[in-house]
Amino acid sequence: MTPSPIRRRLLAAGALAPWLPAWRSAHAAADPAAWVSTLRTARGQTVYFNAWAGSERVNAYLQWVSGEVATRHGIKLEHVKLGDTAELVKRVRAEKQAGRNQDGSADMGWINGENFLTMKREGLLFGPFAEALPNFALVDVAGKPTTRIDFSEPVEGFEAAWGMAQFTFYGDGKRVPQPPKNLAELLDFAKRNPGRFSYPKPPNFHGTTFLKQVLIETAPDRKPFYAPAPADPGSLLAPLWRTLEALHPLLWRQGKQFPASNTVMRQMLADGELFISLTFNPNEAANEIAAKRLPESVISWQHAGGTIGNTHFLAIPFNARAKEGAQVVIDFLQSPLAQARKADIRHWGDPTVLAVDRLPTADKALFAQGAAPGTVMQAVPVLPEPHASWVEVIEREWARRHGQ
Amino acid sequence: MTLRPVGRAWWWPAGLFALPLLAALTLALGAALDAQAWRRLLDDPALWPALSLGLWVGAAATAVSLALTLWIVTHLHGSPAWARLERWLGALLAVPHAAFAVGLALLLMPSGLLLRLIAPWAGWDSPPALATVQDPFGLALIAGLVGKEVPFLLWNVAAQLRPVAQATQLRQQLQAGQAMGYPAASVWWRVLWPQLLPRLALPLLAVWAYGLSVVDMALVLGPTRPPTLAQLAWSWLLDADAAVNAQGAAASLLIALLVAAGALAALLLARALRAPLRARQVRGDRPAPARTAALVRPLLGAGALVYAAVLALLAFVSVASVWSFPALWPQRASLEAWSTVVESLPVLGDTALLALAASFTGVVLAVAWMETTPPAWDRRAAPLVFAPMLIPGVLLVAGLYQVALRLRLDGSLAGLWLAHSLFSAPYALVALAPAYRGFDARYEQTARALGRSRTAFLLLIKWPMLLAPIAAAAAVGFAVSVAQYLSTQFVGAGRHATVTTEALTLASGGQRTLMAAFALLQALLPALAFGAAWWVARRQSRRLGTEA
Numbered sequence: 001m002t003p004s005p006i007r008r009r010l011l012a013a014g015a016l017a018p019w020l021p022a023w024r025s026a027h028a029a030a031d032p033a034a035w036v037s038t039l040r041t042a043r044g045q046t047v048y049f050n051a052w053a054g055s056e057r058v059n060a061y062l063q064w065v066s067g068e069v070a071t072r073h074g075i076k077l078e079h080v081k082l083g084d085t086a087e088l089v090k091r092v093r094a095e096k097q098a099g100r101n102q103d104g105s106a107d108m109g110w111i112n113g114e115n116f117l118t119m120k121r122e123g124l125l126f127g128p129f130a131e132a133l134p135n136f137a138l139v140d141v142a143g144k145p146t147t148r149i150d151f152s153e154p155v156e157g158f159e160a161a162w163g164m165a166q167f168t169f170y171g172d173g174k175r176v177p178q179p180p181k182n183l184a185e186l187l188d189f190a191k192r193n194p195g196r197f198s199y200p201k202p203p204n205f206h207g208t209t210f211l212k213q214v215l216i217e218t219a220p221d222r223k224p225f226y227a228p229a230p231a232d233p234g235s236l237l238a239p240l241w242r243t244l245e246a247l248h249p250l251l252w253r254q255g256k257q258f259p260a261s262n263t264v265m266r267q268m269l270a271d272g273e274l275f276i277s278l279t280f281n282p283n284e285a286a287n288e289i290a291a292k293r294l295p296e297s298v299i300s301w302q303h304a305g306g307t308i309g310n311t312h313f314l315a316i317p318f319n320a321r322a323k324e325g326a327q328v329v330i331d332f333l334q335s336p337l338a339q340a341r342k343a344d345i346r347h348w349g350d351p352t353v354l355a356v357d358r359l360p361t362a363d364k365a366l367f368a369q370g371a372a373p374g375t376v377m378q379a380v381p382v383l384p385e386p387h388a389s390w391v392e393v394i395e396r397e398w399a400r401r402h403g404q
Numbered sequence: 405m406t407l408r409p410v411g412r413a414w415w416w417p418a419g420l421f422a423l424p425l426l427a428a429l430t431l432a433l434g435a436a437l438d439a440q441a442w443r444r445l446l447d448d449p450a451l452w453p454a455l456s457l458g459l460w461v462g463a464a465a466t467a468v469s470l471a472l473t474l475w476i477v478t479h480l481h482g483s484p485a486w487a488r489l490e491r492w493l494g495a496l497l498a499v500p501h502a503a504f505a506v507g508l509a510l511l512l513m514p515s516g517l518l519l520r521l522i523a524p525w526a527g528w529d530s531p532p533a534l535a536t537v538q539d540p541f542g543l544a545l546i547a548g549l550v551g552k553e554v555p556f557l558l559w560n561v562a563a564q565l566r567p568v569a570q571a572t573q574l575r576q577q578l579q580a581g582q583a584m585g586y587p588a589a590s591v592w593w594r595v596l597w598p599q600l601l602p603r604l605a606l607p608l609l610a611v612w613a614y615g616l617s618v619v620d621m622a623l624v625l626g627p628t629r630p631p632t633l634a635q636l637a638w639s640w641l642l643d644a645d646a647a648v649n650a651q652g653a654a655a656s657l658l659i660a661l662l663v664a665a666g667a668l669a670a671l672l673l674a675r676a677l678r679a680p681l682r683a684r685q686v687r688g689d690r691p692a693p694a695r696t697a698a699l700v701r702p703l704l705g706a707g708a709l710v711y712a713a714v715l716a717l718l719a720f721v722s723v724a725s726v727w728s729f730p731a732l733w734p735q736r737a738s739l740e741a742w743s744t745v746v747e748s749l750p751v752l753g754d755t756a757l758l759a760l761a762a763s764f765t766g767v768v769l770a771v772a773w774m775e776t777t778p779p780a781w782d783r784r785a786a787p788l789v790f791a792p793m794l795i796p797g798v799l800l801v802a803g804l805y806q807v808a809l810r811l812r813l814d815g816s817l818a819g820l821w822l823a824h825s826l827f828s829a830p831y832a833l834v835a836l837a838p839a840y841r842g843f844d845a846r847y848e849q850t851a852r853a854l855g856r857s858r859t860a861f862l863l864l865i866k867w868p869m870l871l872a873p874i875a876a877a878a879a880v881g882f883a884v885s886v887a888q889y890l891s892t893q894f895v896g897a898g899r900h901a902t903v904t905t906e907a908l909t910l911a912s913g914g915q916r917t918l919m920a921a922f923a924l925l926q927a928l929l930p931a932l933a934f935g936a937a938w939w940v941a942r943r944q945s946r947r948l949g950t951e952a
Binding site for chain 1: 449450513515530531533535540627629630639642643644645646726727735736740805806809810814815889893897898899906908909910913915916917
């Protein structure tokens with residue numbers, strides 16, 4: 001993909017002065033004077049960043065960020081560790097209900113999907129701010145459309161893209177010498193290895209994503225799934241349930257029990273109980289190999305026709321105390337330096353939201369890294385998620401058919 | 405010091421405890437009484453299977469734990485083995501529930517140690533398709549609960565029997581019974597248990613409530629299809645959608661109602677059984693010593709072995725980063741988990757300080773309550789006092805958080821201290837009440853007759869005599885504070901990390917090495933507290949010359 005000449009020129013300007021407006025859109029514009037004033041106000045602020053803390057590598061990365069924003073911008077970044085992002089949604093909602101319209105407890109949060117949808121609809125988010133950040137110009141909004149549409153909800157500047165995700169399978173190459181490249185092959189694999197594959201029980205996020213993948217992959221016509229679900233989906237879902245009916249008897253515990261989450265599945269794979277697991281981070285297996293928690297023979301793959309992908313974001317609650325500090329931190333997190341470190345398997349291994357091919361050479365070099373064991377060898381197309389209204393439809397019907 | 409059993413002094417501890425609690429309960433129940441949420445809940449096809457499973461697990465775990473406790477105490481009390489057991493109970497109690505579940509799973513699951521040991525003979529190169537954990541009947545979950553609850557009940561029995569007066573009375577009754585030709589076990593069943601069991605009602609209620617509302621152990625050991633009601637309620641309460649949250653609040657209230665209904669049923673059953681039991685008690689026959697007595701020691705040995713294996717496995721997998729079936733030795737080892745633990749060590753001090761403050765407040769409140777509250781009110785207020793134990797924590801935390809928000813205490817240490825104290829106090833009271841109620845009133849009469857003031861009596865006689873149960877109550881309160889997760893995260897706005905918040909936020913990533921290492925760290929503080937309580941009790945009983 002070739003960037004427009006105007007964008008290329010502006011990108012070059014951006015590289016010369018990182019705080020200058022690099023790109024203007026009809027909706028929002030990075031105003032240099034305003035940004036200078038934001039930087040000034042941000043200095044000395046404490047930013048409480050509410051972020052899931054289930055990975056010590058993510059936590060270590062955030063510690064590095066905290067050191068960087070302290071020296072660069074005089075901001076004190078505190079990682080508020082969450083076990084579940086819904087804790088943040090609930091806290092901000094409770095604060096709003098209690099009339100706490102300023103001085104909220106959270107200054108920024110790591111969210112996406114349902115949590116974003118909920119917060120945006122309930123007016124719990126500050127913004128729009130994201131498209132006015134200087135580094136927004138570097139985000140690959142054209143090549144990665146999910147950076148502006150989250151859970152089929154237009155982002156509209158209420159959250160800033162942070163990292164990319166794409167549905168990925170992984171397994172030990174010794175057990176899975178020929179990774180299944182589509183659902184039919186997955187079914188074949190399950191026939192040959194009964195009980196060695198499963199998916200987390202919906203409404204677990206990864207379980208529901210597997211259902212979405214099956215839904216899109218088996219649909220003769222995908223178009224209806226990108227529009228709101230009708231009250232009676234009729235035969236549209238028939239291929240999904242047919243596939244699951246064939247698959248379930250071949251799953252772990254014959255599909256009578258399901259693992260609670262994909263992290264549980266990862267451990268079961270490491271122990272040898274499952275042969276194939278699934279994830280939303282294409283680099284998860286590579287990260288785990290780097291962290292010495294999976295054998296080096298583990299490989300990752302995606303279905304050749306494409307897999308469901310999305311983006312995770314950074315947002316600012318409506319009542320945040322340090323809104324300026326939060327914006328400065330978010331802009332730093334979108335910088336090539338921070339994004340490259342995040343994408344590095346040795347540190348975190350979370351794919352970047354930036355258009356790396358359009359970065360200046362020096363910044364592009366930051367992203368250069370050798371192939372690590374366990375990474376996805378062959379990239380496949382990203383399939384956008386079905387319209388959010390389908391989630392409830394398929395989760396409800398799944399619970400009716402298989403849930404109890 | 406002007407603590408008097410008369411006057412209005414008792415309003416203070418009662419008020420200090422009850423006000424925030426009542427406010428929290430009102431707010432929490434307000435959320436749970438939403439008609440639409442109840443309709444959603446009752447219409448949910450997942451409700452009934454989950455409800456039956458939850459009731460079965462809670463009832464079975466309570467019944468088995470009680471039976472084992474009675475049996476062990478009957479046949480072991482007074483022996484050197486009992487003294488040894490008593491010494492170790494604190495350590496067993498300190499192992500966090502979730503950690504015990506993870507360790508037990510490591511032992512039992514298809515890729516666990518036991519099946520690895522027989523894999524070479526069975527010819528397995530992959531874990532067999534056996535439902536040894538997460539079985540559809542919840543047996544693994546029941547086993548896990550029993551493993552944690554039996555030490556808890558034994559600890560409570562020991563606390564009942566430790567005070568001087570109780571120990572003496574127990575010895576006299578046993579001797580009298582045996583002198584009349586009854587085997588010791590028979591004296592226990594006919595004379596001692598009928599007196600002791602009513603005093604175990606509250607700990608049993610706690611066990612029953614816990615069995616119905618447990619989530620963390622169920623996630624590891626319990627089935628998923630259907631899950632228990634508590635797991636369903638938990639997942640609904642965690643949802644970002646407010647309507648689903650309300651359904652979860654309604655389900656939590658339903659669990660609380662089931663707890664109360666179960667307690668009521670047990671009470672009625674006990675009342676109905678009183679007459680036939682009494683008839684049996686006074687029948688006068690002299691049965692032969694029970695043959696099952698010989699099984700107690702092997703069973704305890706097996707129990708000790710399970711605990712040792714659980715802890716050893718946790719320590720082992722904390723460094724075994726790749727350990728695939730059927731190998732007995734890990735393919736890859738790493739100290740990374742422990743280096744993360746070392747980075748988290750600074751929170752250890754904060755956790756301990758907060759827990760000390762909360763357990764001190766809890767014990768002071770409990771002692772003040774016992775000293776000042778008229779007996780009639782003591783009985784009447786009991787349901788409120790024990791509400792924090794019986795109402796699913798999630799629900800109460802939601803209400804407490806609302807209180808903290810309105811008082812602007814959220815995110816502050818004062819708010820955290822208040823929240824932790826509120827959760828610690830009832831447990832401290834449960835640990836303290838039996839010793840207090842069993843305290844011989846004649847000591848006070850004698851002291852007053854000798855011209856001592858009430859203050860002098862409390863400071864010089866009563867409290868020193870009750871030092872062991874007070875220390876035990878403090879240890880329980882301390883452990884409760886250390887284990888707080890939701891209240892710490894919500895009331896503290898996530899800003900004040902403790903060992904438990906560190907452990908549980910990291911556990912959400914499902915890294916077993918980390919979970920295991922943090923579980924051991926989490927057990928450290930409560931183990932120290934229980935150890936200290938045991939040491940105080942022993943020193944005191946030596947000083948008072950009543951080595952039990």
